[in-house]
Structure formats: structure tokens, C-alpha cells
């Protein structure tokens with residue numbers, strides 16, 4: 001214990017808790033009794049203590065509504081500009097009908113919200129290193145002119161953010177209420193709700209110039225939404241769309257950092273996998289990762305169209321734009337330590353290029369998928385898919401990471417508890433890195449593997465609590481065992497925001513989780529089978545051979561004549577390819593010691609399978625078949641397939657599989 005010092009008494013909100021609630025309660029009683037002096041003294045103190053803590057403000061208004069009536073409650077709610085959805089019933093309506101002279105509580109001159117937030121806030125959240133006089137409201141032609149003269153200069157770096165009214169589920173883009181433009185030593189708040197300012201003729205021109213000037217670097221985070229709302233604000237922007245140059249979306253940079261961190265995990269040291277603290281998402285997570293503390297997002301959903309804005313709203317708006325400068329500056333000073341290229345500005349163009357490539361690749365996958373579908377091959381199977389019981393279930397334990405950047409299946413590394421082997425097989429089948437516990441393994445093995453290899457545990461039932469306490473928040477997920485394995489898999493993918501593409505399907509060996517195959521053309525496979533006595537000369541009639549031929553109604557005459565060049569794989573699998581030269585041709589074993597499982601290749605298939613894929617770790621032999629289509633249609637809802645492709649890609653395959 002240490003003695004309290006004077007400063008701690010002076011810090012509003014520090015002792016938030018029971019005493020404060022009883023203070024508010026006392027205040028409400030005094031207000032009700034109309035003890036004028038008491039009201040004033042108490043009001044000053046209540047305001048001082050409540051400060052900009054929205055939770056306490058809401059509580060005060062609730063108490064006032066209960067004890068002192070709707071009018072008092074609505075006056076105070078106006079004073080604090082509390083979001084509509086946080087108001088007690090009837091308060092919003094009363095606000096609307098209050099005569100102007102009652103809309104203000106005459107205490108403005110006695111107290112005011114402090115620009116510098118409480119110490120506890122500073123300890124927890126990122127703070128902007130600017131005093132209040134460096135924040136400028138821009139709401140007239142004059143102030144706009146001043147803002148222009150500072151921002152529109154070659155080489156300036158501007159943090160850009162915008163606020164608009166929360167949509168609560170509506171889809172249409174909202175009009176922007178506030179545009180925040182941050183430069184190194186000051187922040188401009190363009191107040192589009194200030195009377196007539198939005199119609200200022202120079203304003204749209206300024207926005208156009210700012211966004212199109214290549215030599216002014218604009219930093220944003222997930223800017224697509226901002227740009228949509230800008231277009232919704234000014235109709236002329238739909239007629240003549242905004243040209244954008246010199247934009248750096250830090251979301252792209254964030255995605256790159258996340259990928260790097262995940263790869264680091266695979267190389268050994270235990271580090272963040274998806275996000276170390278699932279409470280932080282998006283920009284706040286990036287700020288935490290780069291600058292050490294997250295953003296305070298309390299005001300994110302507040303009423304951005306009401307004026308005047310609360311100090312805490314202004315603080316939030318300023319921080320949201322200014323943090324982009326801080327993040328950019330820290331990343332640029334040492335890009336390598338974040339796994340980034342020296343020129344961060346190259347990431348935007350690089351990313352868009354890869355996304356184009358990805359789209360083209362998806363298109364290719366679709367074509368090859370269709371080709372496989374049209375082949376109408378039956379019987380050939382690369383995996384046997386698990387069957388599981390019905391009954392829907394829940395994913396409990398952690399909140400989903402929708403806001404975090406999407407992952408590829410290869411980036412998700414899990415260890416599946418032994419009750420979830422069906423789930424594990426499905427995830428593997430989509431390319432997720434899955435280690436499965438054996439039936440005899442103790443649950444604690446999962447925790448050991450998770451810690452040693454940086455994996456997330458998937459479990460269900462009793463072991464969840466124990467396992468989570470061993471590996472920590474966000475690294476253990478509980479699933480409902482009664483749910484279908486397929487549905488469990490969809491849950492897991494959505495939870496971690498994993499976006500598999502068709503080329504991830506079967507990119508991992510279903511038997512051993514390896515993602516390395518060797519491709520063996522038919523001719524070589526035939527030669528190997530013959531050499532090891534699994535295939536007789538085709539003039540001889542081997543019983544099994546004949547039987548399978550009858551079954552398949554095929555004749556292998558042409559097949560056994562070695563063809564010239566092997567056909568390439570028809571769909572590009574996201575796996576690693578090994579060279580056949582690593583194989584010991586005498587023993588048919590790979591360097592790791594596993595032999596090719598030649599005995600599993602049905603001779604009858606040889607005629608129509610041009611290429612076999614052999615897992616270099618366990619020797620299991622695979623080939624293309626209708627199961628690809630089955631998986632494609634089973635997981636359509638989570639597969640990343642180009643917009644117009646989803647139906648056309650999946651349908652022929654589904655049909656083929658039914659024949």
C-alpha cells in the first residue's frame with residue numbers, strides 16, 4: 001500500500017465504481033427536492049466526476065429519468081450528446097419536444113470537459129500528442145482556405161479519416177458528418193454538418209485536389225467505405241468520380257504484417273497467430289501492434305451529426321486520423337522489423353497486382369474445375385470424406401475475428417482434439433494445417449502441441465476450460481460435438497476469417513497433413529506398378545485386373561502403351577511439388593523413408609488418369625476425381641470464388657458426381 005497523493009483525488013473517473021453511483025444517486029435526489037444551492041454544487045461535482053465517461057453519463061441520465069422525470073433526463077442527455085440507442089425510453093422523444101431555452105443547462109460556464117483525459121485512459125489507450133489548440137474546426141470559407149494552404153503542398157503526409165452516422169444494419173452509404181485531416185503538428189476537422197458548409201463551392205474542389213495529388217501522401221485504413229460515403233455526400237462525385245492518387249491504405253500494410261507474423265510462428269518462436277487479443281480489431285489492433293496501445297473506440301457509434309460534439313468525440317475523431325501518421329512513421333523507420341518492404345507505398349500497388357493475379361487464378365481454377373467436371377469421372381477418389389451426425393451447434397469461447405485481415409488456409413494452424421477428427425479431415429481437405437490427436441492421446445497433448453508449434457486448439461466439451469487456461473485467450477476454441485463436421489468446419493473458417501479458394505482443396509495430404517506431393521505421370525506409374533509386380537503384362541489375364549476392368553467397363557489396351565509427354569495437372573493445387581528424382585527407384589521410397597503405396601492404385605484407373613499425386617511424407621497415392629466437385633459444392637459458402645463463378649464452377653461438378 002502507498003498513500004494517495006493529491007493528484008489522484010483530482011483525477012476524475014479514477015475511483016469509478018460504487019461511490020460514484022451513490023453520488024449520482026444523491027444528486028438525483030437533490031435535483032428532485034429542488035435544493036437550488038445543493039443542485040449547483042452537486043451538479044458541478046457530478047459533471048466533474050462523470051467527465052466524459054459515456055457509461056457514467058448514461059447511468060446519470062437513467063437515474064434522472066427514474067427519479068427526476070424525462071425533462072431533466074433529456075436536458076442532461078443533450079448536454080452529453082448521448083447516442084440515441086443508449087437513452088432510456090422516452091428521453092429521445094422528450095429531447096425533440098424541448099423548447100430551445102430548456103435545451104441548455106446553465107452550467108456551461110462552471111464546468112467543461114477536459115481535453116486531457118483521465119490518467120487511467122492515458123494508460124490504457126493511444127493518445128494524440130497534440131494540445132487542444134492544434135485542433136481546428138473547418139466550417140467556413142476562411143477556415144477552409146487556411147486548411148488548404150497547409151495541406152495542399154508537395155510532400156505533405158495526411159492522415160485521413162471520416163465519421164458518419166452509424167447505420168445499424170442499413171446498407172446504403174451514409175453522408176459524411178466529419179472529415180478529419182491530420183498532419184504532423186495539427187488536425188483539421190471539416191464539419192460537414194455546420195450550416196451551409198457542405199455546399200461551399202470550394203469544398204468539393206479541395207477534396208478532389210487532395211485525393212488526386214500524387215505528391216501528397218494520404219494515409220487511411222480500409223478507405224473504400226470512406227470513399228463511398230464521400231460519393232453519397234456530394235452527388236457531383238457520382239457524375240465525375242474522384243480520381244485517387246498517392247493513397248496508402250494501411251489495411252493492406254496490416255494484412256502484410258499479419259502474414260509475416262504468422263509465417264514467423266511456423267518457423268519456431270511462439271508469437272501471435274491470428275490476433276493476440278481478440279478484443280482489438282482493425283485499425284485499433286494495428287495501432288496496438290505498432291504503437292503499443294489500442295484506440296479507445298467508445299465513441300465510434302455515437303451521434304456524429306449532433307452539434308456541438310462532445311470533447312470525447314472530438315478526441316476520438318482526432319486520434320483516429322492522427323494515429324495513421326504515427327503508425328506510418330514507426331513502420332517507415334524500421335520496415336524490416338515488421339516484415340515490410342523498404343518502400344511502404346509499394347505495398348498498395350503490389351497488393352492490387354496480386355489481387356488481380358488471384359482473381360485470374362480463381363478464373364483459371366474455375367475453368368479447370370469445369371474441365372474436371374466435364375470429365376465425368378467416377379470412382380476415382382482422392383479422399384474418403386467423413387460422415388457425421390446431425391444436430392446444430394455453437395461455437396463458444398471466443399469472439400470471431402471478422403474485423404481482422406483474411407487468412408489463407410495455410411496460415412491457420414490448428415490442433416484438433418480427438419473428438420473432432422471429422423472436422424480435422426474437412427479442414428485439411430481445404431488446406432488448413434491440422435494436427436490431430438490420436439484417440440489414445442491425453443487432452444494435455446493438445447496444449448503441448450499448441451504451445452510448441454504455435455497452433456490454435458479446437459476442442460469440445462469438458463476439456464475446453466482446462467485447455468484454455470493452459471494456452472490463453474484466443475488460442476482455444478470450443479465446438480459443439482453434436483454438430484456436423486462440415487458445419488463445424490464452416491464455423492471455424494468464419495471465426496478466423498479464413499478464405500479458401502478452389503485451389504486450396506486437397507492441397508494437403510488427408511492422411512498425414514503434408515503439403516508436399518510429387519506428380520507421377522501415368523507412364524511412370526505403369527512402369528512402377530509393373531516393376532513391383534502389381535501389374536501383369538496386358539496380354540496376361542490377371543484375375544483382379546480383369547474383374548476391375550469389367551467393373552469399370554473399360555479396356556486398358558491403349559493405356560499401357562507409354563504415352564509421350566505427361567499432361568499437366570488440370571487444376572493448380574496450392575501445395576509444394578517435389579521432384580521425382582528424390583525417389584529411390586529400387587525401393588520406391590522417398591528420402592523420409594515412406595514407400596509409394598503402389599498396392600492402392602486400381603489398375604482399371606490407369607487408362608483415364610493421366611497424373612498421380614503422391615504424398616512424399618506418407619507415400620499415399622491420389623488422383624483427380626469427382627470428390628473435388630463434392631468439396632467445392634459442400635463449401636461453396638466459404639470458398640473465395642470470383643463473383644460470377646460460384647454457380648457455374650460448382651454445378652457441373654455436382655452433376656458429374658451424381659452419375
Ligand SMILES: [Zn+2]
Pocket residue numbers: 509510511512513514615616617618619620
Ligand atoms: Zn501423406
